[in-house]
Amino acid sequence: xxxxxxxxxxxxxxxxxxxxxxxxxxxxLALSVALTLxxxxxxxxxxxxxMWAILGTNAxxxxxxxxxxxxxxxxxxxxxxxLIIVATMIAIIISPLFFEGLGLISGLGGVMIVLxxxxxxxxxxxxxxxxxxxxxxxxxxxVIDVLGPSNRLSPPAxxxxxxxxxxxxxxxxxxxxxxQFRAYSxxxxxxxxxxxxxxxxxxxxxxxxxxASRTALTREVGAGLKRLxxxxxLVVGNLLDRQVDALQTLALNRNLQDSVNALNSVYLNNExxxxxxxxxxxxxDWQAADADDPLIRSRINNLLxxxxxxxxxxxxxxxxxxxxxxxxxxxxxATGRTSDYYQADEAWWQAAYNNGQGAVYIGSPEFDxxxxxxxxxxxVPLYAHDSDSVVGILRSTYNVVxxxxxxxxxxxxxxGKVELYLPGGMELKPGFDQPQPADELDFKTLxxxxxxxxxxxxxxxxxxxAPVTDITNDPLIASLGWILVISQDQxxxxxxxxxxxxxxxxxxxxxxxxxxxxxxxxxxxxxxPILRLTDTAQQVAGGNLAAQATTETNDEIGTLATVFNxxxxxxxxxxxxxxxxxxxxTRQLETVMVISQRLTGILDLNDLLRQVVIITxxxxxxxxxxxxxxxxxxxxxNLAEGxxxxxxxxxxxxxxxPLAAPKSLVARAAREGKVVTVENVRLDPAWLPxxxxxxxxxxxxxxxxxxxxxxxxxxxxxxxxxxxTPEDETALQALANQVxxxxxxxxxxxxxxxxxxxxxxxxxxxxxxxxxxxxxxxxTTDYEFRQSTxxxxxxxxxxxxxxxxxxxxxxxxxxxxxxxxxxxxNTISPTQPGIVEPSDGAPVITGAAIATPLKLRxxxxxxxxxxxxxxxxxxxxxEIILIEAVSEQMSLAIENARLFEExxxxxxxxxxxxxxxxxxxxxxxxxxxxxxAVAQLGDKLRASEVVxxxxxxxxxxxx
Numbered sequence: 001x002x003x004x005x006x007x008x009x010x011x012x013x014x015x016x017x018x019x020x021x022x023x024x025x026x027x028x029l030a031l032s033v034a035l036t037l038x039x040x041x042x043x044x045x046x047x048x049x050x051m052w053a054i055l056g057t058n059a060x061x062x063x064x065x066x067x068x069x070x071x072x073x074x075x076x077x078x079x080x081x082x083l084i085i086v087a088t089m090i091a092i093i094i095s096p097l098f099f100e101g102l103g104l105i106s107g108l109g110g111v112m113i114v115l116x117x118x119x120x121x122x123x124x125x126x127x128x129x130x131x132x133x134x135x136x137x138x139x140x141x142x143v144i145d146v147l148g149p150s151n152r153l154s155p156p157a158x159x160x161x162x163x164x165x166x167x168x169x170x171x172x173x174x175x176x177x178x179x180q181f182r183a184y185s186x187x188x189x190x191x192x193x194x195x196x197x198x199x200x201x202x203x204x205x206x207x208x209x210x211x212a213s214r215t216a217l218t219r220e221v222g223a224g225l226k227r228l229x230x231x232x233x234l235v236v237g238n239l240l241d242r243q244v245d246a247l248q249t250l251a252l253n254r255n256l257q258d259s260v261n262a263l264n265s266v267y268l269n270n271e272x273x274x275x276x277x278x279x280x281x282x283x284x285d286w287q288a289a290d291a292d293d294p295l296i297r298s299r300i301n302n303l304l305x306x307x308x309x310x311x312x313x314x315x316x317x318x319x320x321x322x323x324x325x326x327x328x329x330x331x332x333x334a335t336g337r338t339s340d341y342y343q344a345d346e347a348w349w350q351a352a353y354n355n356g357q358g359a360v361y362i363g364s365p366e367f368d369x370x371x372x373x374x375x376x377x378x379x380v381p382l383y384a385h386d387s388d389s390v391v392g393i394l395r396s397t398y399n400v401v402x403x404x405x406x407x408x409x410x411x412x413x414x415x416g417k418v419e420l421y422l423p424g425g426m427e428l429k430p431g432f433d434q435p436q437p438a439d440e441l442d443f444k445t446l447x448x449x450x451x452x453x454x455x456x457x458x459x460x461x462x463x464x465x466a467p468v469t470d471i472t473n474d475p476l477i478a479s480l481g482w483i484l485v486i487s488q489d490q491x492x493x494x495x496x497x498x499x500x501x502x503x504x505x506x507x508x509x510x511x512x513x514x515x516x517x518x519x520x521x522x523x524x525x526x527x528x529p530i531l532r533l534t535d536t537a538q539q540v541a542g543g544n545l546a547a548q549a550t551t552e553t554n555d556e557i558g559t560l561a562t563v564f565n566x567x568x569x570x571x572x573x574x575x576x577x578x579x580x581x582x583x584x585x586t587r588q589l590e591t592v593m594v595i596s597q598r599l600t601g602i603l604d605l606n607d608l609l610r611q612v613v614i615i616t617x618x619x620x621x622x623x624x625x626x627x628x629x630x631x632x633x634x635x636x637x638n639l640a641e642g643x644x645x646x647x648x649x650x651x652x653x654x655x656x657x658p659l660a661a662p663k664s665l666v667a668r669a670a671r672e673g674k675v676v677t678v679e680n681v682r683l684d685p686a687w688l689p690x691x692x693x694x695x696x697x698x699x700x701x702x703x704x705x706x707x708x709x710x711x712x713x714x715x716x717x718x719x720x721x722x723x724x725t726p727e728d729e730t731a732l733q734a735l736a737n738q739v740x741x742x743x744x745x746x747x748x749x750x751x752x753x754x755x756x757x758x759x760x761x762x763x764x765x766x767x768x769x770x771x772x773x774x775x776x777x778x779x780t781t782d783y784e785f786r787q788s789t790x791x792x793x794x795x796x797x798x799x800x801x802x803x804x805x806x807x808x809x810x811x812x813x814x815x816x817x818x819x820x821x822x823x824x825x826n827t828i829s830p831t832q833p834g835i836v837e838p839s840d841g842a843p844v845i846t847g848a849a850i851a852t853p854l855k856l857r858x859x860x861x862x863x864x865x866x867x868x869x870x871x872x873x874x875x876x877x878x879e880i881i882l883i884e885a886v887s888e889q890m891s892l893a894i895e896n897a898r899l900f901e902e903x904x905x906x907x908x909x910x911x912x913x914x915x916x917x918x919x920x921x922x923x924x925x926x927x928x929x930x931x932x933a934v935a936q937l938g939d940k941l942r943a944s945e946v947v948x949x950x951x952x953x954x955x956x957x958x959x
Contacts (some may be wrong), residue, residue: 353393365420463485605743661688702732
């Protein structure tokens with residue numbers, strides 16, 4: 001059973017409201033089903049108890065909404081909607097217990113549902129209470145969302161999908177609320193407005209405050225990160241600089257310089273190729289030798305290795321491998337066995353040797369196989385004593401792990417990370433013994449700003465970067481291209497902002513709750529006087545004009561009540577005189593209608609204008625009325641008709657006013673196409689006085705317009721100052737419109753009559769000429785019916801036929817008397833004026849006879865007569881009508897036959913011309929052409945002789 005069949009009878013507005021309510025409830029059910037399906041999907045993906053709890057809550061909500069919809073279909077609309085609203089409120093309060101971040105958006109959605117559902121089925125008192133409960137639910141959900149348990153879930157995907165679904169519902173609900181806002185009661189409107197303004201204000205303040213706090217804290221944190229990363233980058237640069245200084249100090253050891261320089265002397269007098277070959281042989285021996293090989297021992301256990309290098313390593317333990325090469329790249333001393341004996345083919349050696357010029361080299365950290373250490377190669381040139389000649393290279397493998405460990409101490413907070421980005425897309429992280437592939441970062445932007453927000457290592461973070469350099473801005477350190485990056489998770493950085501936002505939310509929710517309670521009380525306080533005033537207005541609308549509004553306050557509402565009472569009093573006074581006003585107005589309009597009806601029956605223009613002037617003047621009792629018509633050149637307004645002697649005198653003198661006349665109310669009305677009214681013409685400089693109308697004081701010129709075109713002007717005058725009122729203007733304007741149509745119709749009728757007369761004249765002329773030609777071509781045109789034969793008559797001698805032709809009407813003979821019939825069995829004596837009697841040669845009238853002319857378009861083409869000899873027959877009206885009808889049909893039939901014969905003759909003529917022309921044109925010689933023409937003309941015309949002569953005009957004239 002449908003919803004509407006449960007409550008009968010039901011009006012259209014209630015039925016529409018019920019259908020709207022069911023559509024909204026179905027939309028709510030669809031939303032709850034979508035939320036439940038979403039929760040099922042995420043519960044399968046992440047099967048934790050919180051997901052199952054929120055799934056159960058939404059499933060129960062869906063069931064409750066479904067029951068509510070079913071109850072609505074069963075006619076229990078109020079109960080069903082209450083169930084839906086209550087179940088929604090409970091689900092909104094429970095949801096924040098399991099999910100963080102859903103309280104406010106869910107609460108807003110709940111308030112929207114209440115505003116949409118409640119007005120569709122609940123009473124006004126229930127709507128107010130439900131609205132207050134909805135606001136309370138939203139506030140409670142917000143508080144729980146802020147202060148809820150810490151073990152709640154906040155999965156980003158779910159926190160995106162659910163707010164999107166609720167947001168769509170909020171938008172749709174907002175649109176519906178705006179559309180049906182007019183239907184809400186005043187108290188509901190006030191509550192919605194107050195709470196809406198509170199929510200908007202609190203939300204705006206909370207947003208601005210939170211945004212300002214977030215911006216300030218973010219800027220402060222970013223600046224702190226920038227300072228931290230710059231200081232740590234300086235630490236790394238200074239540390240590298242100290243390692244270089246330590247090696248350069250060792251390279252200044254005179255013992256080292258002299259020893260290496262002495263070893264270089266063994267290459268004297270040797271060719272470079274020989275030296276290279278010897279070094280390559282020694283390199284192969286080095287790689288193949290065991291630890292006790294004399295070559296190995298000579299480089300590891302010599303004085304330089306055991307004393308100088310060992311002492312350096314002891315002082316600087318992070319240098320895990322130190323060795324010296326001569327100027328040709330051969331190892332001369334080392335703290336341990338190196339992987340190669342010959343080092344000149346290494347990039348670091350070539351960079352440090354620098355073609356004999358010497359340079360400091362620092363390599364990117366990498367895993368060293370010989371020392372099994374994550375280290376950076378540092379190489380410095382070894383110069384000869386008191387000389388800038390490079391005699392060898394001092395090289396160290398610097399262990400950077402302690403450096404990274406030291407940097408890890410500077411990691412901010414619990415989620416801070418320090419990473420050293422190296423050229424080539426690699427990075428060093430504390431805890432890793434090898435370089436790792438680096439994330440792609442925009443270091444150009446990072447170096448120019450304090451921080452950036454990015455997804456770093458799949459986590460939203462703030463990051464800041466600084467290039468590694470030392471305190472002296474040594475170009476060597478700066479050219480390494482090492483960049484230190486410090487990042488920290490966004491959640492940890494913005495934790496103070498979140499705390500502040502929660503406090504702002506709690507404060508805002510408290511304000512909204514207080515505003516809701518205040519709105520309810522204030523709405524009742526403000527709406528009560530208006531509701532009482534509305535009740536009084538309804539009484540007045542019901543006919544109780546004695547009802548008075550109670551003035552409860554001195555504010556605008558009190559003023560409104562006072563004005564309403566005054567309006568009611570005036571209304572009573574107005575109603576007392578309304579009937580008289582309506583009667584006068586009705587009489588005026590009836591007069592205009594009567595005049596209009598009389599004008600529509602007048603087709604003569606002069607008579608029409610005369611009647612307009614007379615009726616208007618006498619009906620409305622004006623001093624004078626006249627009417628002007630605009631000439632065809634539209635330059636002059638000619639007086640067409642005027643009332644009385646004054647009007648006749650002006651018309652005799654051809655009174656006219658130029659359309660461009662500056663001092664004429666009539667010309668002005670015609671130019672502007674608007675009514676011109678002057679209450680006192682004596683004071684108007686544009687008034688044109690008339691000596692024939694000395695008593696004129698007020699004048700009104702009304703344009704007579706047909707559509708947008710001015711036809712003329714109706715001018716009325718009064719002998720009283722202000723004697724023409726707006727009511728006169730309305731009546732005269734309506735009359736002028738009717739006059740315009742009547743003038744237009746009269747002119748059209750005149751033109752139509754003139755055209756018709758001309759057409760009839762031409763038609764009669766044509767018909768007469770055609771029948772004269774037809775009669776002249778026939779030998780017999782008169783026939784008489786006697787028994788079964790149709791002998792032709794040589795002439796017409798019957799008196800009735802002659803009389804019918806002469807009088808151009810039906811003539812009948814009965815009782816020996818000839819008379820004219822008027823169609824009503826009356827015989828008019830032929831002795832009356834206008835009756836033409838038969839000629840003296842006509843036979844004596846005996847018996848009964850009747851004759852009627854055969855007319856074709858008012859042109860007589862013959863006569864039809866019926867006689868009965870020796871009879872006293874009386875012709876009845878039906879017989880006369882029959883004979884006249886037959887005569888009309890005979891006229892048409894004879895005309896058609898004549899036209900047919902004329903068409904046949906024309907066709908025969910065209911055929912003869914065509915055939916003769918074909919025969920003539922088929923001959924190519926003059927003689928043949930002449931023979932063909934003579935033969936064709938003789939044959940077609942049946943002529944005994946056809947002559948054709950050729951020659952000039954003079955020659956033919958002589959013959």
